[in-house]
Amino acid sequence: MIRLPVAAFGVSVSLMIGAQTPASTPDGFAVARPGYRFSFPRDHGSHPEYRTEWWYFTGHLWSLDGKRRFGYQLTFFRQALPKKAYSGSASWGSDQIFLAHGTLTDEGGKHFWVGERLNRGGLTANSATDHLAVFNESWKAEQDAGGVIHLHLSVPGAGLDLTMQAPPRPVIFGEDGVSRKGADITASSHYLTFPRLSSSGTLKLANEAPMPVSGTTWMDHEFSSNQLGEGQVGWDWAGIQLRDGRSLMAYRMRKSDGSQDPFSIMYDVDKSGRITRRTSEFKVLEQGAWTSPASHTRYPQPLTFEAWGERFKLVPILKDQELRTARSTGITYWEGACRVLDASGKEIGDAYLEQTGYAHSLKGRF
Amino acid sequence: MAILEGHGIVRRFGSRAVLQGLSLAVEAGERVALLGPSGCGKTTLLHLLGGLDRADEGEVRLDGEDLAAATPKRLAQLRREKVGTIFQFFHLIPTLTARENVELSLQLLRWKPEAIRGRVDELIRAVGIESRAEAWPSELSGGEMQRIAVARALAAKPLVLLADEPTGNLDRASGESVLALLKDLTDRENTALVMVTHSESAASLCHRTLRMLDGRIVEGSL
Amino acid sequence: MTGSLGRRLILRALWREKGRALLAMLSVALGVSVFLSIRLANRAAVASFEGFANGVGQGSDAVVRAEVGPLDEAALPRLDAIRDIAWVRPIIEGSFYRARSKEAFQILGTDLVGIGNSVDSAAPAQSGSAPDPSLQARFFESIQNSDAVMISGAFAKSDHLLPGAAIQGFVNERPVTLHVAGILLDAPGRPALQRNLLVMDLPAAQETLQRPGQLDRLELGVREGASPQQLDSGLRGMLPKNWVLEAPEQRASSGKTMTAAFRFNLTILSLIALAVGAYLLFQAFDASVNRRRETWATLHALGCEPARVLRFVMAEAALLGSLGSGLGIFLGWLLAQGSVRSISQTVAGLYGASSATHANLDPGEGLLAGAIGFLVCLLAAWIPARRAAHTPPVQLLARGGETKPTRWVLFTLTGLALTGAGATLAFLPTLPPGVAWHAYVASVLVLLGGSLASVGLMPLLGAPGTAARGWNARLALRPLRRPTGRHGFAAAALAVAVGMATGMGVMVQSFERTVQTWIGGNLRADLYLAPLGSVGAASQHRLPGALADELAADPAVLAADRFQMLPIHLRGQETLLGAGDFLVHAQYGHVAILGAEDAAPILLQMHRDGVAHVGAMASETFSRRFGVRVGDGMDIPTPDGLRHLSIRAIYADYGNERGSLIVDRPVFYQWFHDERCASVALYLKPGQDRALVAQRLGQRHAGLQVRSNADLREQVSFVFRQTFAITYALEIIGLAVALAGLVQALLGLAMARRGEIWTLRALGASEGEIAGVLLGEGLGVALAGTLGGLSIGLVLAQILVRVLNPQVFGWTLRFSLPWGFLALLLGLALFSATAALLPAARWAARLNADREAEEGA
Known part of the structure; x- marks a missing residue:
């Protein structure tokens, strides 16, 4: 799913001093404010008072013998419609729209499956407000009483069922529970992440018997009412899972003049889920490009993130992992599984990379 | 006074002038033969004399009446009352018996049925086809048919009898007998006769012979 | 070589005789255009139904519905x-x-x-541009x-x-x-x-x-x-x-069934025009080949092989056929635009909204119609062409060639035999419901046979000519005694047109009378209330139960009979399950039950039996479609599972073609928990002013239509007239085409009698008298055709009323002979024949003799 900008941490805090964050937006949606008290499992659920929300799962999976490698992405997106007197019926709501993107990457078979869904809140898609339980038609992400998250994703030609045990508390990005996006005080979100979930399940490909798979999943959950900052045309986001147990989240925002937005940020999270470092001073090196034959978009790949004296080169396991989501969001972007190589070229982990704004500016989309 | 007169008759068909300023006069009771090669306009002249066609130029008078001035209705009336016609191909109505064909002329004149019967009987006897009176034209020989045609033509005692090749389709014997009949009957009723013919023997029955060539009378007295 | 000869012989000849060529072309064009226009309009009306069934989105692979x-x-x-x-x-x-x-x-x-x-x-992606x-x-x-x-x-x-x-x-x-x-x-x-x-x-x-x-x-x-x-x-x-899987074809077929009654009318009618046109074409080509017989004879004499002569004639026919068909396709498309609106309105009135406003020229239909026209043309030319090709030249030149009398005795006997065969086929076999091919075939046989037999009426009509005294009568009637091909074709064509018009007309009248009688007898309530805009069984408007209660409680109302209707799937077919107040009906109403005098005891019994032992009334159509009789049992799907009922009575119902099964209201409510109703019949207390009550109720409930029995009858008449308006229009066209043929025949006959006409003129007959003779002959032909047609029509009507309608739709109609209608048709046919023939006769009376023949000397 598209990842929205995460506000720079320390830089913007000073701006907040003395500024009053309003409780709601002009059209009546809640604003993400500091001091939000998180409680789980409730906050894994839906927050309909906020305009936008998504649950984002990406992961790397291997067959039991390790010979076949796959990547997957499953994102549930909730968008509230402008508040009106009439909001449909309970079964067919006209106040919330649910979108979903799902992909599967087969490295060996060189195949990339994409699916998308668009439904209204009600019988065909919905999310619980008291725990994680979101579904869009047959796709679902649900956390049971024991804390195990169950995922179901199906695209034409492939179906995936996964389970993963989630720790009691997620990583909460930002300052005081709020993640700032830009200069505007109301451009903020509440942002939760499980950067490393050990996953296992079954992958069913067409003309094959169901295949047991296992691997690691990265889960994001964000809700807010105001998004993009000024002058931003797109971003590159990476969720990196290193073999040494660390997880890194890098978010580079690009401005219209091509430069890196100062709100870009990179985090280092340790094995236990604690944020150890963060910085805006990181570089992104472009060492080549891939052009999509379908959309003729040029994506700079592979990308190398350089921070704290370390280098992380992300090499896609399959070049064509582009999503052209005509039916749901109408946005074309690249999101795919990558190998992570260090400066010497040694494989040190796995990552999911998201690149937006290359096909077209994201201005006006959010 | 001539019973039938024509002065300077011109008749054209398209660009072709069939009659080119022809004049003639026929007296009451007079028999006139018209001789000439094919296509010289004899039949056309006959039609004009009988009011079946109109001249483009010139004058045709029947019993003193100018035919050019007559309406179609009047012409028809004249044909009923004063003109009799005999054709080369007989032209009997196929769906009428011999007797009925003769009756036709008188029915057109709206004679009473008893009067018609009397006159028709008389005519049938006169032309000598009593035994064939109830036959259909398809059952009759050429000579018999022409006799009936003669009877039909003379039924109303016309002033003029126009005959177009009356013996043209008959063998010699029948032809001669029909000609004899014509002479006899026209003499009796003092009917004028204008006869178009190829046959010299037919012409010999007439008082006068006119020869035509290229739409004009070239020989014979006017 | 052949090209230039062909050009001269065919094209030049056609160009010089434009009138004749035009007439032949128009005959083809008319037949093709009427046939095509009906099929196009038909398609458009049917498509609009299927359009509804398909809904807005892309076509689906399966449909899930509830059984009921x-x-x-x-x-x-x-x-x-x-x-x-x-x-x-x-x-x-x-x-x-x-x-x-x-x-x-x-x-x-x-x-x-x-x-x-x-x-x-595969739809184009929206990516790349910001959403509008x-x-x-x-x-x-x-x-x-x-x-x-x-x-x-x-x-x-x-x-x-x-x-x-x-x-x-x-x-x-x-x-x-x-x-x-x-x-x-x-x-x-x-x-x-x-x-x-x-x-x-x-x-x-x-x-x-x-x-x-x-x-x-x-x-x-x-x-x-x-x-x-x-x-x-x-x-x-x-x-x-209770949920069933239905294949999409089943959906579309329901639309097709709904219009079946209508479409069947139209299809049959589309064939008249073609049939009548075919007759005329035969005549036109026969005459045309005959006229040119000198040309063919000369070609023969010059050594041209018969096959070549044949090819010339066929080439001429092919040319006229393709030009005529082309014109016909265009005219047909034009005609369809006009008729689709009226068909659409009728269908909308009968079955619910239909919205075809224009009929596209479906290439398949156009080609079919054009091909038929072309082939009929070739066929029409074939027989005379063969004759021209193979007859020795001498015979061709013989004078009587055109006027050879036809073997009318043979035709008459054959015709009667075919008619008899048709009648036998229609009435003798008893076939299962829905099967009607035998009736269709029989209709064709009767039409064909009757038209042939009509030829035999002419000698009969001409008989007085034999003994007649007057020359006019003799000359007018006697030719009829030995009718030629021309006489025959014209009479036969007219017989077909009149026959179809009579048959359909009598059927419609019978239908209407039956329904009117049914309404008069069965709908005894004072007022009938239904939502505005609900017409026919397809309407989904319903009155809420509360409103019905309010109406029933009105001080002027003695009793209210609520009627509800539910579409239901039984044994794989769509039909209707209805609910009525049996108690009220037994006391105040009247139902015509087949085989029983009084329905009240049966209704009361069903009411008393209630849910314990459910009884139902089945409409005649229902009983035929499902093959059930009194005493049979049926299982009905309900939301709570299958329920059993037994058929206690069969009643007459002309309301819809799907058939209906009626149960008592309390039973219906128990099964379906549905209190709404489609209509309410009110019986007023004695002394109440019906009009006043109607007005009051109408004012209070703007969304209701309030009608009396008389209103209903008027509405039925209106619906009938609308439904069959299009058929009347087409029948008139068929008649017009036949009359055109009649005129053409008369002209041909007059040409053949040129010699006679000439003789008569020479003898001093007036134009008027001669025209009168020709007119008399023409009217004799017209009368033969008309009388023949009326007879055909009556037999046809019997087939339609006694066999076709019951077999296809399942209802019994009472045959009623509309004397007024028949007299009107007879008068109209003769009047129009006279009007059409008069100018032609007058023109022919002025014909000059065959100049070439007379110029011999």
């Missing part, structure tokens, strides 16, 4: 697993009546947000307003409606105002959207139709990578009870 009644949307999540391989589109439908224009509309409610999931993945904010706003409009509708482009255009416009009308009997949220444009390559379709978002539709939580059907389509077989097998396991 609506689907409960709460059970929808049970199908979640199938969404891996198929998209699911929920649909609800209802009726909307627009007061201002008195038009019926169909409301189609579907999930407008989820509809994107079933869009063709006005489009987004429009979209939100359509799902965030409970009264928003999307209308068709055709409706927007015809009524000048823009987004935001209000549309006022009634749903059930409730006044409702809808607002235009958007205009649906036709997708390229897909059938045009129905004009009278209003698309609403699903929850808004459910609210507007007052049916919360209900759906009428689900449409499913396989996703990429899955197959319909997978869908089928997957669904069968997960369908809740």
Whole structure:
């Protein structure tokens, strides 16, 4: 799913001093404010008072013998419609729209499956407000009483069922529970992440018997009412899972003049889920490009993130992992599984990379 | 006074002038033969004399009446009352018996049925086809048919009898007998006769012979 | 070589005789055009039904419905697993009546947000451009307003409606105002959207139709990578009870059945024009070949082989045929535009909204009609052509060639034999219901045989000519005694046209009288109330139970009989399950039960038996369709499972072709928990003024129509007239074509009698007298054709009334002989024949003799 900008941490805090964050937006949606008290499992659920929300799962999976490698992405997106007197019926709501993107990457078979869904809140898609339980038609992400998250994703030609045990508390990005996006005080979100979930399940490909798979999943959950900052045309986001147990989240925002937005940020999270470092001073090196034959978009790949004296080169396991989501969001972007190589070229982990704004500016989309 | 007169008759068909300023006069009771090669306009002249066609130029008078001035209705009336016609191909109505064909002329004149019967009987006897009176034209020989045609033509005692090749389709014997009949009957009723013919023997029955060539009378007295 | 000869012989000749060529071309064109126009208009009307069935979105692979009644949307999540391989589109439908224009509309409610999931993945991607904010706003409009509708482009255009416009009308009997949220444009390559379709978002539709939580059907389509077989097998396991899987063809077929009555009329009629046209063509070509017999004889004499002569004639026919067919296709398309509107209106009136406003020229139909016209032309020329090719030259030149009398005795006997065979075929065998081929074949036999036999009437009519005294009578009638081919063709063609008109006319009259009698006898209530705009069985307007209660409680009302109707699937067929107040009906009403005098005891018994031992009345159509009789049992699907009932009586019902099964209201309510009703019949207390009560009720409930028995009868007459208006129009065309042939025949006959005409003129007969003779002959032919046609028509009507209608639709009609209608038809035929023949006769009377023959000397 598209990842929205995460506000720079320390830089913007000073701006907040003395500024009053309003409780709601002009059209009546809640604003993400500091001091939000998180409680789980409730906050894994839906927050309909906020305009936008998504649950984002990406992961790397291997067959039991390790010979076949796959990547997957499953994102549930909730968008509230402008508040009106009439909001449909309970079964067919006209106040919330649910979108979903799902992909599967087969490295060996060189195949990339994409699916998308668009439904209204009600019988065909919905999310619980008291725990994680979101579904869009047959796709679902649900956390049971024991804390195990169950995922179901199906695209034409492939179906995936996964389970993963989630720790009691997620990583909460930002300052005081709020993640700032830009200069505007109301451009903020509440942002939760499980950067490393050990996953296992079954992958069913067409003309094959169901295949047991296992691997690691990265889960994001964000809700807010105001998004993009000024002058931003797109971003590159990476969720990196290193073999040494660390997880890194890098978010580079690009401005219209091509430069890196100062709100870009990179985090280092340790094995236990604690944020150890963060910085805006990181570089992104472009060492080549891939052009999509379908959309003729040029994506700079592979990308190398350089921070704290370390280098992380992300090499896609399959070049064509582009999503052209005509039916749901109408946005074309690249999101795919990558190998992570260090400066010497040694494989040190796995990552999911998201690149937006290359096909077209994201201005006006959010 | 001539019973039938024509002065300077011109008749054209398209660009072709069939009659080119022809004049003639026929007296009451007079028999006139018209001789000439094919296509010289004899039949056309006959039609004009009988009011079946109109001249483009010139004058045709029947019993003193100018035919050019007559309406179609009047012409028809004249044909009923004063003109009799005999054709080369007989032209009997196929769906009428011999007797009925003769009756036709008188029915057109709206004679009473008893009067018609009397006159028709008389005519049938006169032309000598009593035994064939109830036959259909398809059952009759050429000579018999022409006799009936003669009877039909003379039924109303016309002033003029126009005959177009009356013996043209008959063998010699029948032809001669029909000609004899014509002479006899026209003499009796003092009917004028204008006869178009190829046959010299037919012409010999007439008082006068006119020869035509290229739409004009070239020989014979006017 | 052949080219230039052909050009001279054929093209030049045709050019010089333009009139004759034109007439032949027009004969072809007329036949082709009428045939084509009916088929095109037919298609358009039928397509509009199938359009409704297909709804707004892309075609689906399967449809899920309830066996009876609506689907409960709460059970929808049970199908979640199938969404891996198929998209699911929920649909609800209802009726909307627009007061201002008195038009019926169909409301189609579907999930407008989820509809994107079933869009063709090949559709062009929207990526690359920012979403149009006005489009987004429009979209939100359509799902965030409970009264928003999307209308068709055709409706927007015809009524000048823009987004935001209000549309006022009634749903059930409730006044409702809808607002235009958007205009649906036709997708390229897909059938045009129905004009009278209003698309609403699903929850808004459910609210507007007052049916919360209900759906009428689900449409499913396989996703990429899955197959319909997978869908089928997957669904069968997960369908809740009472939900059935229906293949899309079944859906479309219901539309087809609904218009069957109508389409059958039209199809039969489309063949008249062709038949009559064919007769004329035969005549035209026969005459044409004959006229040129000198040419053919000369060619023969010059050594041209017969085959070549044949080819010349056929080439001429082919040329005329293709030109005529081409013209006919164009005229047919033109004619279709005119007739489609009227057909559409009729269908709309009978069956619900239909919106065909124009008929596209379907290339297949055009080619079919053109090909038929062309082939008939060739066929018509074949026989005379062969004759011309193979007859020795001498004979060709013989004078009597044209006027050879025809073997009328043979024709008459053959004709009578065929008619007899047809009648036997129609009446003797008893075939299962729905099978009617024997009646169709019989009709053709009777038409053909009758037209042949009509030829034999001419000698009869000509008989007085033999003994007649007057020369006019003799000359006019005697030719009829030996009719020629010309006489025969003209009489036969007229007989066919008159026969069809008579047959259809008598059938329609019988139908109307039967229904009127039925109404008069059975509908005994004082007032009949139904929602405005509900016409026929297809209407979905319903009165809420509370309103019916209010009406029943009105101080002027003695008793109220509530009638409800529910479409139901029985044994794989669509039919209707109805509910009536048997008690009220037994006391005050009247039902014509087949085989019993008084229905009251049976109704009372059923009322007393109640739910314990359910009895039902079946309509005649129902009993024929399902093969049930009194005493038989049936299992009826209800939301709570199958329920059993027994048939206690069969009653006559001309209301619909699907048949109906009626149970007592308490039983219906127990089974379906549905208190609504389609109509209410009120019996007023003695002394009440019907008109006043009607007025009062009408004023209080603006959405109701209040009618008396007389009103209903008038409405039935109106519906009949509308339904059959198009057939009357076509019959007139058929007659006109036949009359054209009559005139052509007379002209031909006159030409053949040129010599006679000449003789008569020479003898001094007036033009008027000669014209009178020719007119007399022509009228003799016309009379033979007309009388023959009337006879054919009566036999045909018997087949239609006694065999076709019962077999196809299952109802019994009483044959009634409309003397007035027959006299009118006879008078009309003769009058128009006279009017048509008169100028021709006058013209012919002025014919000059064959100049060439006379110029011999």
